[in-house]
Amino acid sequence: MSDESVIAENRRRYEELKRAGQGHAPRALPGPSPRGGVPLDEAAILHRETVPGGWYWTTALKAGEALRIALDHGPSSVALVAWSAKDPSERLNYADTVKVQWTAALRKGRVLFSDMGRVMLSLVEDSCAAHDALMGGSNTASNAARYPGGPHRNTRDNFVLAALKSGFERRDIPACITFFAPVSVGPEGRLAWNEAGRAAGDFVDLRAEMDLTVALSNCPHPLDPAPAYAPNPVAITRFRAPQPAADDLCRTATIEAVRGFENNAFAGL
Template sequence: MQIDQQMPEWYRARYNQLRDQALLAESGARPTFTPIEMTESSVLHRETIPGGWYWSTLLPRGQALRLINTSGNNGVSVGLWNADDLSERYNAGDTIKLQWTTCLTTGRVLFSDMGRVLTSIIGDSCGFSDTLAGGSTPQSNARNFGNEGLRNTRNNLRLIAGKHGMAQHDVTSCITFFSHISTQADGSFRWIDGDIRAGDHVDLRAEMNLLVAVSNCPHPLAPEKSFAPGPIEAVRWQAPAIKPDDLCRTFCEEARRGFENTDPLFV
């Protein structure tokens, strides 16, 4: 069967089939899996990122990055690029569309704009992230805090991009962890209080060689009345060898195809 030679009705039926499968999986019980633990012997580097500031690291394939929300901040934003080809970067639209969900937590992967897997979420004690609203900007700081001169995610990511030879147009979408956003019936976003806790962490395993940018600024919809984010901790560690039943690689059909596009780069 030539998939590119089918009638429109076939594509519609195929779309509906994949959608229904994804909705069923999303509403069902999560697969059982053994958590991937970070041990002290696996730690390669620790860094404290002050409130409002940024940090970047090169994360080789197979290593993982743990972001620890030490201060209980309402948001830590992350941008991702293929370190071997910086024209390939995180694509929020494809990540949501290909996995049929905005709930990006343990078991999900983050896709590039070339249909490959940048990173897998192998651990997430918080369970809430947002990749729809984007990071903070001077305008959102002016609205929330009355001061557009405060540090913000858009400018932090642009500074990191510049240090690696990229331009403003190379800074696209980001994902903001430790942020509970609900989409309303009219398409607007609403912040949900009470779900962000100090000490929560997220673990991202590199599926290709990555440039990772971290901005420690509040989500633009966070309820803060003053700009006072506390420090967070970033820990780079060696993840264990991937097993055949790895949750992120087997969670859904779309993720499996993403890895089929990614793995040949490293054979």
């Protein structure tokens, strides 16, 4: 069988499984949140943090709390990994996040899945929908190949430090999702960077659906073509999210999300 025939058969099978998996038409997702941020109730704010360019940050995030990650100081890319606080062997799974929702395009209304089929985080606000769930973060080699005068801090080493600080080991670090990384996939499967997809003032709000340990890394994405290593600081706000309504978009947008939240309920999360 030729390569073209294999590709065509795999595509046919994928579309068949997608139709069977979705079962019914998903809810239409809204447009982006307004750049600059949806105002937060000051009484709901629990903590503010500024993560300098090149650095990392870790936090405990209780179910019902949320993180706002905001590009208040200019464009940057922020990689994220997460572990269940109840059972740290359960962790973010970016491959399942893509497969289960049948899309790598993360945006308002989508959710982030664990490797146990449960929902860890909901994307309740998002101003740009320009996030990378395919390539992962930078490492020593990718930085050395792109930036002279190093070494420079990178996402892999940042997550090693974050994991050790949180009582984990290197083997406990899952693959990351990178926010504000405008990566697109061309018709031949090549990844490309579109800087116009993000701007100062962009932000995301991530609501925790279980108790979590979260680590963030503020380092340039490996595909970012900027010639200088100069990531901007990133503003982080941890706050109490409003109680989700019965028709909450993230919980009802797709049948896959509904099943993920049913798994949460079954596990008592």
